[in-house]
Amino acid sequence: MSNPAKPPRNGSGKAHHDMGDEGYMEPDELVPAMDDVQADHGALGADDEGAGVDDSKHKVDDLDEEHNEPIVIREDTNADDSVKLYLQQIGRIKLLTAEEEIALAKGIAEGNETAKKKLIQANLRLVVSIAKKYIGRGLSFLDLIQEGNLGLIRAAEKFDYKRGFKFSTYATWWIQQSITRGIADKSRIIRLPVHMIETISKVKRANRELTLQLGRQPTREELAGHLDISMSKLRLALKATQSTISIETPLKTKDDQSTISDFLVDENMEDPDSQVSNDSLVSELDGILNTLRPRERDVIKLRFGLKDGNKRTLEEIGQLFGVSRERVRQIETRALNKLRRLCRSNQSIRSLKNYLSQ
Secondary structure (H helix, E strand, O other): OOOOOOOOOOOOOOOOOOOOOOOOOOHHHHHHHHOOOEEOHHHHOOOOOOOOOOOOOEEHHHHHHHHHOOOOOOHHHOOOHHHHHHHHHHHOOOOOOHHHHHHHHHHHHOOOHHHHHHHHHOOHHHHHHHHHHHOOOOOOHHHHHHHHHHHHHHHHHHOOHHHOOOHHHHHHHHHHHHHHHHHHHHOOOOOOOHHHHHHHHHHHHHHHHHHHHHOOOOOHHHHHHHHOOOHHHHHHHHHHOOOOOOOOOEOOOOOOOOEHHHHOOOOOOOOHHHHHHHHHHHHHHHHHHOOOOHHHHHHHHHHOOOOOOOOOOHHHHHHHHOOOHHHHHHHHHHHHHHHHHHHHHOHHHHHHHHHHOO
């Protein structure tokens, strides 16, 4: 194969492209940890309830063994035919010897793109082995593989064979981190920063610990004190844990096919009662204004914004009718006097006045 096998996109299918240096551990930070055969996921700060990192410890040697075994997908992974085809393709790629790995790493250091592709191809099974451990975290198996592949690419670019580590050991960290960051970014409807995901996970863990110690649910003050964080930060983390649901979620009733959106009030729209009242008000106002002369009626409507909601000045109205500002004022005064007299003598208009004053 001349190019690295690519998993077909499905579902959200969007790769996590934010793979810059920011937010990732550099090789110098990884070196001390590589002496330990266990990759401690807990150091990344999330628990099994969060969208972040698995607390369980996967031995690098175990991952290497899986990497060399045929890939078997359980029935509950819901892998479709295209995913199975991808797995078959990468299963046929020859694994590298230690000497071949070093030779490719040297080529990558010299800018050889073909060497980088070969190193990536030979380790695609490692990504699948790691991705399987994150099934059920909010991303499809296919998306987990895609995220892991991006971490693998990053590892191939950063790998330094001179440090004496196997590439699979080094790449495991990048793959895990890429997958967990992808989960944190994409599994929520509302995206939360990774540092907030980590804080939420710590709060959940502290809540479990204190519940066991105290025999009851801890108070917010006790949680904040246990974590040594401010109350405002704790409140923010607790608020972020609130789940969201689609407004198109159907109501679980036997005969009703309604969704939640059917019962939400659109504040930008009038309710039926208000609409009827407003229509009645407009009708009565038109009836009152029709007692005025056409010019008087137009002046009142323009002055009080009854035509389009925009109130006009005397100067603006004068320009529209080709008369002076003073003449418009006189017309307005005469029209208002007529309306006042009408209000005093007409019972329905007095009722309208009471309605407007409510």
